[in-house]
Amino acid sequence: MTERSVDDGTEAFLAHRSLLFTVAYEMLGSAADAEDVVQETWLRWSAADRGAVLNQRAYLVRIATRQALGRLRVLGRRRESYVGPWLPEPLLTAPDVAEDVELADSVSMAMLLVLETLTPVERAVFVLREVFVLEYGEIAEAVGRSATTVRQIAHRARAHVAERRPRSVVTAAEGRSAIEAFRRALETGDLQDLLDLLAPDVVLLGDSGGVRPGEVEPIVGADRVARALAVGLPLLRGRAQARVVQVNGGPALLLRLDGVIDDVVSVRIDDGLISALYVVRNPEKLSRVERETVVVR
Structure with a gap:
């Protein structure tokens, strides 16, 4: 691997780092665990044959999603023994996030608690499709299911969330x-x-x-x-x-x-x-x- 390819790989990762954190955080509700997922994604990206990667963003999101899915199952068991109500880890965000209504809604406490009621795969599919607008084929690769199954999961998760999300949009x-x-x-x-x-x-x-x-x-x-x-x-x-x-x-x-x-x-x-x-x-x-x-x- 040439020095230039290493530089290109680092630049690509840094360009998408905030996106990877957001994906992991929306899946986990924990900033600390999301940071761990980002680090694990970097390690796997560093070892990958990046010359064969056609879409860097999709590839990195796929790695992060798989890592987050593994952690989500462990976290679910850990939260069963949590003392009192469990809430997502709060993030101090920039004022302009509130202007992006869909992004603000997706990282809100209310929405993250709704996502907690989904299964790990349903949560991953919902986040990748509804928030980050990935194609069903890309999501299928990330969660290890067929595109047809992912469509069905997305429909089910969307209906589940719609019943529980805030009733009105607040400016x-x-x-x-x-x-x-x-x-x-x-x-x-x-x-x-x-x-x-x-x-x-x-x-x-x-x-x-x-x-x-x-x-x-x-x-x-x-x-x-x-x-x-x-x-x-x-x-x-x-x-x-x-x-x-x-x-x-x-x-x-x-x-x-x-x-x-x-x-x-x-x-x-x-x-x-x-x-x-x-x-x-x-x-x-x-x-x-x-x-x-x-x-x-």
Whole structure:
């Protein structure tokens, strides 16, 4: 292998690195595991006969998908013993991600939790087809199924997701307005202001992983959620600073306590009201909100 081919191979990998991370993250919901998949993809790409590769992007995505599928099965077993609700690892994303409605939706907490209800192969097929618009033949090579089977899987996964995804599309401006109102309600500690923002059947999921204090069961209902927020979030007691940020393509609150990140709070909005709150407290999941992560399609 010539020095020039090594350089070309490195350039090709770097050109698609953010894409490979995004594919792996959407399949796994874990930035740490997605980074491992990217590294494994690089090792296999380095050892490949790149002169025989006709489509570098498709080839790299195929490697990453296969690696992610292997990890997804292991992670599924690991999450069965997770203490309390499991939430995806939050990513600090650039403001322009919110302008790409499809990309923002695909990496949102709400969508990633919907994808958790698919089988590993269904999740891979849905992500590659619906988000990254790969051809059925390319997906078939990535997941080791026939193109006909992949079409059937895609149809089934699409219907499954459609039943569970957010009911309405929220613009970036609407999302920011909602999270700002939520922040103000938390700062004042006014329960009525909180209740006015919450859907009657709102759900709060708190991910502490058993490492931090937190609820081990989902909290359902506006009254119960509002009171849980009043007790659980230090912002209400004037001990934390809250900043509105973009997390997973949507508006969120980043709470710092004594300068250290304490919580990341993301919201799902349906029909103008907050229908779900995702509070990540597990410190092992908060490293990716210290710096911006590039996600692309």
